[in-house]
Amino acid sequence: xxxxxxxxxxxxxxxxxxxxxxxxxxxxxxxxxxxxxxxxxxxxxxxxxxxxxxxxxxxxxxxxxxxxxxxxxxxxxxxxxxxxxxxxxxxxxxxxxxxxxxxxxxxxxxxxxxxxxxxxxxxxxxxxxxxxxxxxxxxxxxxxxxxxxxxxxxxxxxxxxxxxxxxxxxxxxxxxxxxxxxxxxxxxxxxxxxxxxxxxxxxxxxxxxxxxxxxxxxxxxxxxxxxxxxxxxxxxxxxxxxxxxxxxxxxxxxxxxxxxxxxxxxxxxxxxxxxxxxxxxxxxxxxxxxxxxxxxxxxxxxxxxxxxxxxxxxxxxxxxxxxxxxxxxxxxxxxxxxxxxxxxxxxxxxxxxxxxxxxxxxxxxxxxxxxxxxxxxxxxxxxxxxxxxxxxxxxxxxxxxxxxxxxxxxxxxxxxxxxxxxxxxxxxxxxxxxxxxxxxxxxxxxxxxxxxxxxxxxxxxxxxxxxxxxxxxxxxxxxxxxxxxxxxxxxxxxx
Amino acid sequence: xxxxxxxxxxxxxxxxxxxxxxxxxxxxxxxxxxxxxxxxxxxxxxxxxxxxxxxxxxxxxxxxxxxxxxxxxxxxxxxxxxxxxxxxxxxxxxxxxxxxxxxxxxxxxxxxxxxxxxxxxxxxxxxxxxxxxxxxxxxxxxxxxxxxxxxxxxxxxxxxxxxxxxxxxxxxxxxxxxxxxxxxxxxxxxxxxxxxxxxxxxxxxxxxxxxxxxxxxxxxxxxxxxxxxxxxxxxxxxxxxxxxxxxxxxxxxxxxxxxxxxxxxxxxxxxxxxxxxxxxxxxxxxxxxxxxxxxxxxxxxxxxxxxxxxxxxxxxxxxxxxxxxxxxxxxxxxxxxxxxxxxxxxxxxxxxxxxxxxxxxxxxxxxxxxxxxxxxxxxxxxxxxxxxxxxxxxxxxxxxxxxxxxxxxxxxxxxxxxxxxxxxxxxxxxxxxxxxxxxxxxxxxxxxxxxxxxxxxxxxxxxxxxxxxxxxxxxxxxxxxxxxxxxxxxxxxxxxx
Numbered sequence: 005x006x007x008x009x010x011x012x013x014x015x016x017x018x019x020x021x022x023x024x025x026x027x028x029x030x031x032x033x034x035x036x037x038x039x040x041x042x043x044x045x046x047x048x049x050x051x052x053x054x055x056x057x058x059x060x061x062x063x064x065x066x067x068x069x070x071x072x073x074x075x076x077x078x079x080x081x082x083x084x085x086x087x088x089x090x091x092x093x094x095x096x097x098x099x100x101x102x103x104x105x106x107x108x109x110x111x112x113x114x115x116x117x118x119x120x121x122x123x124x125x126x127x128x129x130x131x132x133x134x135x136x137x138x139x140x141x142x143x144x145x146x147x148x149x150x151x152x153x154x155x156x157x158x159x160x161x162x163x164x165x166x167x168x169x170x171x172x173x174x175x176x177x178x179x180x181x182x183x184x185x186x187x188x189x190x191x192x193x194x195x196x197x198x199x200x201x202x203x204x205x206x207x208x209x210x211x212x213x214x215x216x217x218x219x220x221x222x223x224x225x226x227x228x229x230x231x232x233x234x235x236x237x238x239x240x241x242x243x244x245x246x247x248x249x250x251x252x253x254x255x256x257x258x259x260x261x262x263x264x265x266x267x268x269x270x271x272x273x274x275x276x277x278x279x280x281x282x283x284x285x286x287x288x289x290x291x292x293x294x295x296x297x298x299x300x301x302x303x304x305x306x307x308x309x310x311x312x313x314x315x316x317x318x319x320x321x322x323x324x325x326x327x328x329x330x331x332x333x334x335x336x337x338x339x340x341x342x343x344x345x346x347x348x349x350x351x352x353x354x355x356x357x358x359x360x361x362x363x364x365x366x367x368x369x370x371x372x373x374x375x376x377x378x379x380x381x382x383x384x385x386x387x388x389x390x391x392x393x394x395x396x397x398x399x400x401x402x403x404x405x406x407x408x409x410x411x412x413x414x415x416x417x418x419x420x421x422x423x424x425x426x427x428x429x430x431x432x433x434x435x436x437x438x439x440x441x442x443x444x445x446x447x448x449x450x451x452x453x454x455x456x457x458x459x460x461x462x463x464x465x466x467x468x469x470x471x472x473x474x475x476x477x478x479x480x481x482x483x484x485x486x487x488x489x490x491x492x493x494x495x496x497x498x499x
Numbered sequence: 500x501x502x503x504x505x506x507x508x509x510x511x512x513x514x515x516x517x518x519x520x521x522x523x524x525x526x527x528x529x530x531x532x533x534x535x536x537x538x539x540x541x542x543x544x545x546x547x548x549x550x551x552x553x554x555x556x557x558x559x560x561x562x563x564x565x566x567x568x569x570x571x572x573x574x575x576x577x578x579x580x581x582x583x584x585x586x587x588x589x590x591x592x593x594x595x596x597x598x599x600x601x602x603x604x605x606x607x608x609x610x611x612x613x614x615x616x617x618x619x620x621x622x623x624x625x626x627x628x629x630x631x632x633x634x635x636x637x638x639x640x641x642x643x644x645x646x647x648x649x650x651x652x653x654x655x656x657x658x659x660x661x662x663x664x665x666x667x668x669x670x671x672x673x674x675x676x677x678x679x680x681x682x683x684x685x686x687x688x689x690x691x692x693x694x695x696x697x698x699x700x701x702x703x704x705x706x707x708x709x710x711x712x713x714x715x716x717x718x719x720x721x722x723x724x725x726x727x728x729x730x731x732x733x734x735x736x737x738x739x740x741x742x743x744x745x746x747x748x749x750x751x752x753x754x755x756x757x758x759x760x761x762x763x764x765x766x767x768x769x770x771x772x773x774x775x776x777x778x779x780x781x782x783x784x785x786x787x788x789x790x791x792x793x794x795x796x797x798x799x800x801x802x803x804x805x806x807x808x809x810x811x812x813x814x815x816x817x818x819x820x821x822x823x824x825x826x827x828x829x830x831x832x833x834x835x836x837x838x839x840x841x842x843x844x845x846x847x848x849x850x851x852x853x854x855x856x857x858x859x860x861x862x863x864x865x866x867x868x869x870x871x872x873x874x875x876x877x878x879x880x881x882x883x884x885x886x887x888x889x890x891x892x893x894x895x896x897x898x899x900x901x902x903x904x905x906x907x908x909x910x911x912x913x914x915x916x917x918x919x920x921x922x923x924x925x926x927x928x929x930x931x932x933x934x935x936x937x938x939x940x941x942x943x944x945x946x947x948x949x950x951x952x953x954x955x956x957x958x959x960x961x962x963x964x965x966x967x968x969x970x971x972x973x974x975x976x977x978x979x980x981x982x983x984x985x986x987x988x989x990x991x992x993x994x995x996x
Contacts, residue, residue, distance in 0.1 A: 077557040090556070097550050099557060194798075198556040202797035232561045232800050314797055317591050320600035321554050341595060368591070368792035377794060 005162055006219075009056065009067045016049035016056075016067030019162075020111045023069050027113070027160045030495040035135050036145075036155035038074050039082050040114035045069060048111035055109060065219055066109035071161035073152045074115040075122055076207070077196045078102050085198050086118040086130040086148075089352030090328045099196020100231065101165060101207050101224040108223050113161050116151030120354045121319065122169055122200040124148050125426040127176075128417055129356045136413070137180060139453055139492050143410040146176025146426075152210045153180040158495055163220055164210040169200045170307055171406075171430025173208045174442035178405035178456025181444045181488045183473070185209050185217045186430075188463045189437030190235040192221070193228030201314040202233075204307075204434040212489055214443060214474040218246040221466070237464065245467035249474030255289035257472070260398025264300045265429045271408040273448025274455040278404045281445045281457045284479040285402075285472070295397050297390035302383050303432045304424060309367050309380035310435075316364030319357065324348035359420065388436040395462045400472050403429045405442040405456035433460055441469040443477055444488045454488065504753035505760060507681075510721070514759070516683040516752050517729055518676040519718035520627075520744075522694055524669045524704045525637060525711070526569045531665035532636040533560030533603060533799075538667065540710055544642075544660035552665035554598030559798050562587070566667035567610070567802055569703040570634050571812050573669055574611025576697055577629045584803045585610050587634070587796040592789075596639035596659045606793040609633035610802065616697070617821045620682060620689045622839050624821065627690050628674040639664040669703075675729065683719075683752065688745035689842075691715050693820055695741075696848050700817040708739045709884055715744050719751040721759060730755070731765040735779050738772045740881055741845055747772050750779060827851060831860035844872055845881055849889055856893030859900075866892050870910060874917070887916055894923045907980050908932045934983050941974070941982060945990045948973040959995040967991050 008014045024042050031037055052067035077083045077095035079102075084090040098106065105112065119129040127135040127150025135150040137143040138158035145154040149166035153176030156164050166173040168186035177184025185208045192207045199205060209220035222243055227236045259282070266278060286292055323345045324330040333339050333347035353361070367376040394401055406426050416423045433440040442456040457476065461468035481487065510516075531538045534551035550558035574581050588606035614629035640663050645655025671694065679686045695713055698706045706713045720732035733755070735747045755765055769782035818826075824847065828838045831854070841847050846867040853863035867882060871892070875882040895912050898904045904912060904927060915926030927933055935941060948970045949956045958966040967988055974987045 077555075083556070085556070093556075095550075095555065095557070097555070097558075195559050196557040199798070230561060231559050231798075233798060313794060317589050317601055317792070317794070320591060320593065321556070321598065323593070323600060325595070326553075326598070327555075342593075345593075365792065368794055370790045370792075373792075373794075 016052040020049035020069045036151045037114045045111040052109045063108035069111040071155045071164040086120040088131040093328045100193035100228045119148035122148040137410045146179040148172040156182045166210045169204045171427040175406045177442040179410040181454035185441045188439040192225045193231040195230040199318045201311040215246045218242040240467035246470040246474040249471035250478045257290040258398045260295035260401045263296045265403035273450045277445040277455045295394040299386040306380045306383045307431045312360040312364030313367045316361045401460040405458040409453035439466040441473045443473045505756035510756040514721040517720045520673045521716040522671045523714045526667040528565045532667035547662040570610045577614040579611035579614030586801045587799045588793045591792040596641045604635035605633035630672045630674045632671045637666040684745040684748040687748045692741045717747045721755045735770040852889035853892045856890045858893035858896045862896045944974045944977045
């Protein structure tokens with residue numbers, strides 16, 4: 005698309021309009037978007053076309069439209085985080101990543117659906133209804149960033165931003181056949197990202213190709229003085245790494261397969277695609293070693309103590325006083341501030357959010373802090389040590405991104421624990437802050453649905469995931485005879 | 500409830516007081532603790548705010564380096580260890596004027612800890628141990644509209660001003676101060692006064708108690724005499740003058756004793772100080788089990804001041820107040836009593852500044868401790884807040900030294916200063932206060948006085964010079980005090996010898 009814009013084959017207005025048309029045609033069925041800003045996007049597109057015709061120096065992605073997960077604040081555009089409690093809130097400022105998109109001239113198509121406050125693995129916990137997987141509308145698109153993944157997979161947007169706290173970019177990427185990247189913690193500013201769990205959250209790209217992700221990552225990444233946890237070091241050359249990877253030579257590269265994240269209990273079709281991918285990497289000269297990360301089995305439990313603890317504190321600000329929903333309790337003559345807060349939070353928060361607030365409040369409370377939160381932080385350190393030991397043996401680590409392909413909508417809604425298992429393979433990276441990418445690895449034989457492979461690298465070595473990811477993508481493209489997404493059902497035909 | 504307080508001497512006969520002070524200092528940094536908003540007092544409500552200090556979803560804090568520097572300097576001045584590595588924590592609780600519903604503070608990892616301050620209590624040095632000094636952010640302010648009291652009860656609605664939200668605070672916490680006995684209230688007062696002097700000397704805060712830049716919480720408990728067991732404490736919040744700190748401690752000792760004597764037990768609670776009645780009233784019940792669910796603030800990287808920086812900051816500290824006091828007492832030639840009175844009146848820094856403006860030390864002391872102390876007392880403010888500056892006092896004394904006015908006329912100059920009539924020179928001119936030294940006018944007045952008092956004149960002619968006073972008095976009266984008394988005496992004796 006960037007190429008077509010550059011050589012004048014198309015214009016940003018035409019591209020943006022085409023995507024808006026596609027949204028109008030299919031989003032009724034997919035429900036990837038919570039809010040579409042046709043007017044704003046077209047205005048930004050027109051401005052981009054003007055810049056281009058004036059011969060101004062442009063970012064490579066100038067004029068390419070993008071969708072943004074609704075957890076990132078956008079000045080003048082509604083931001084709900086998939087929650088009723090923020091219904092109608094229009095932020096007065098832009099997240100740093102959004103400001104960078106705007107500065108580079110990317111028209112913003114709208115805000116994408118998500119699990120409420122990014123809590124979930126299926127986008128069924130959105131207060132505004134679930135998103136459907138474009139491969140099979142009866143199935144989940146992954147979560148919590150199912151909206152962004154589905155928007156890209158259904159050709160409603162060429163690029164999207166997601167956020168990944170325990171796998172919310174990579175896992176939806178795997179089940180929708182798209183590329184999703186969780187950058188190194190601190191590599192992309194979190195300023196303006198409504199925090200789920202601050203020490204785990206990371207903004208990242210959702211795209212159709214590895215190169216697109218690299219371009220988008222370089223655009224949004226880098227130090228932000230407004231985020232004190234953002235790394236004040238230059239980003240590695242991600243686009244260069246993706247281009248080198250696409251040339252296909254991986255000689256001298258050591259890839260480690262994580263024993264604990266592949267094997268029994270994983271869907272056979274997912275494992276089959278994974279094994280094939282590893283073989284392809286070997287074919288390009290990579291050496292495979294098996295590594296063991298024994299503490300990863302505790303990652304899920306650790307995550308479900310740290311995340312709710314931080315979330316319970318973050319969500320305290322939604323008190324009905326200054327923005328968003330305000331519900332007056334019934335049958336109370338002159339309600340106190342506490343009465344209003346109670347009624348609002350009862351009506352405004354969904355079950356999953358309430359579940360985690362209670363869990364987090366408990367984990368932090370005096371008398372339980374050491375047993376739960378404190379203990380979880382210790383295990384977190386052990387997981388980081390496992391990574392260090394593994395990266396001493398291999399340049400990158402591999403696993404399937406998710407244990408299964410997309411399950412049916414509603415199938416696991418009443419079983420939170422089984423839902424949580426979907427993020428088993430992705431969570432360790434968030435606990436340690438290392439970067440990871442999910443690249444489509446093909447369709448599982450059982451159900452014909454997409455599976456993904458996850459490539460992890462040491463912190464700040466994001467270029468490695470792009471190099472290996474692009475190499476694998478190129479090899480798979482040859483094997484499939486075209487992009488995987490082209491094998492997806494034509495939605496307009498099926499509606 | 501104990502309506503009748505126990506007589507103070509009886510309190511001391513039966514109980515040992517334990518005192519603890521928590522002082523919040525608002526730093527005078529240009530910007531807030533975690534954002535770039537201006538950190539200045541006042542302003543139209545909610546004009547000095549941004550997404551971060553309003554706690555909007557998505558906004559993130561960044562630590563103000565200047566505030567860390569001030570915190571370290573305060574810590575060093577209090578002889579504390581400075582942490583090599585420390586963090587901020589979230590203190591989670593719901594409070595209407597706290598935008599995030601958690602306060603970003605420091606919990607188990609304060610920037611400064613284990614210090615002390617040697618406090619001069621009426622000439623006796625008492626060592627107050629400092630447990631910690633930590634950084635945190637201030638809250639906003641609620642304004643309750645409607646109702647008669649301005650308090651939340653009975654109000655029609657409440658408004659919140661977030662201009663103050665996020666202003667950097669340093670909280671300085673003492674260890675329990677034991678063994679002060681009858682002097683506990685004096686120790687409390689002297690500690691706060693000396694701490695404030697130190698803060699002013701460091702230049703890290705305006706430290707104006709009347710504007711809430713420096714707020715003291717007075718913790719007090721009683722234990723049966725000699726038992727050594729700490730009793731249940733109360734915490735009297737936000738006491739805003741030295742005198743009130745002393746009175747609050749005094750009052751709580753008598754109130755606790757009354758309850759304990761009746762066989763009651765003290766409720767652990769916060770108390771509000773009532774300036775008018777000199778009493779405290781019940782606030783919020785507060786147990787040690789308050790569950791703030793502290794955990795490290797994940798949005799802020801740890802603070803790790805380098806040893807080089809700390810040493811550099813050590814070099815910027817003002818002279819230790821105790822050492823400085825001894826030095827200046829010697830320089831000024833004050834007696835112990837004069838010095839004690841000066842410090843006790845909260846005038847030490849003012850005298851120092853006045854001397855620095857060129858005024859003789861005794862003259863500076865005289866003005867602050869008599870004339871200005873009296874006026875401050877009448878207005879019910881600390882003399883520092885009276886509205887007269889050390890430079891003005893020095894200028895008034897310069898007029899006295901030059902013979903332009905005498906002490907009596909100088910008092911009228913202070914009237915003019917307090918009424919905002921301009922500089923001392925302008926006031927002298929406008930009010931016509933200058934001493935008359937015109938020989939003709941003085942001579943005429945002297946002749947008139949001799950004529951009116953022939954008996955006195957005769958006595959002086961007979962050699963009784965001591966009688967001249969009566970004639971001088973008459974001349975001064977005639978001249979409405981604006982005569983040079985020495986010259987008048989000379990003229991009287993000239994004419995009558």
